[in-house]
């Protein structure tokens with residue numbers, strides 16, 4: 590019942606296929622305010638109790654990133670047919686492995702909120718990349734000024750999408766700045782890395798203080814640029830600034846800015862579609878989010894330990910602890926002055 594929980598609750602309520610059966614929050618004030626706004630009677634501070642009382646078809650949780658495994662367990666024990674969760678799916682590979690085991694063992698359908706995919710400008714870039722108009726795609730890229738645990742799973746999800754969801758074979762990365770390692774979305778202040786995909790495509794990603802400005806976009810959190818380059822052209826999306834492409838046919842561009850009101854309804858509708866029909870797998874299904882998160886963790890391992898890291902990952906690890914151990918205690922260098930508000934010493 591925080592920011593994202595309210596988005597989800599309101600969008601479930603607005604969809605005729607769903608009924609909002611109950612809500613939970615550890616904060617009584619938040620819970621009461623949400624219950625009054627949503628008009629829901631079944632509520633409580635203990636998610637397990639609420640889920641046990643309503644036995645939902647869909648168990649949705651939008652908690653901070655450190656609350657994941659116990660919520661997955663509660664969702665599965667409640668008998669829900671689907672669990673809808675927020676990104677990132679975990680904070681470490683050790684936790685992600687546990688969650689994957691639960692998902693595979695229970696057979697429950699799981700979706701992860703990488704809902705930017707529904708933006709008209711994101712879809713346009715996907716459509717162009719998939720149409721063959723770029724020739725042979727050789728590079729996909731994504732940058733964001735927001736930090737890793739907020740933004741990198743988004744970037745990786747969308748560049749994987751532009752690259753036909755190809756598997757990654759290895760990564761290599763560097764990280765700088767310790768400030769955000771203490772954040773609720775623990776991250777190095779800056780991480781930059783390369784991803785080698787099995788289809789030969791190169792991924793290049795950057796998140797945080799040193800990532801390049803996106804001068805076309807005003808809003809700081811929307812300074813994200815993702816795209817695909819091929820032998821015949823390129824197409825890219827800016828989270829807060831539309832899309833553009835150059836192909837053999839010429840140059841084209843269009844509007845679009847990330848908008849929860851537009852992105853959430855189709856994200857929720859696809860949940861109903863998948864529940865109705867096993868063949869209509871949700872675009873944001875767990876398997877896809879897991880692949881992106883595994884790349885994220887590999888990038889952290891490389892940044893902490895050096896060298897290339899092969900995928901899939903073998904043994905579980907605590908990558909955030911590895912970064913806390915390894916990232917040099919030196920003030921991060923900024924790519925633009927506006928970044929000082931988040932990454933100053």
Ligand SMILES: NC(=O)c1ccc[n+]([C@@H]2O[C@H](COP(=O)([O-])OP(=O)(O)OC[C@H]3O[C@@H](n4cnc5c(N)ncnc54)[C@H](O)[C@@H]3O)[C@@H](O)[C@H]2O)c1
Pocket residue numbers: 590591592593594613614615616619634636651652653654656675676677702703704738739774
């Ligand atoms: N997909 C997106 O575009 C997007 C955007 C913003 C945030 N997020 C993600 O959504 C998640 C939540 O972010 P937010 O901005 O809504 O945070 P928030 O702080 O506004 O809300 C989180 C809520 O969870 C509650 N909570 C914590 N532990 C709980 C528990 N055990 N049981 C019940 N409630 C509990 C808190 O009281 C709080 O109200 C994060 O993982 C974040 O990364 C995703």
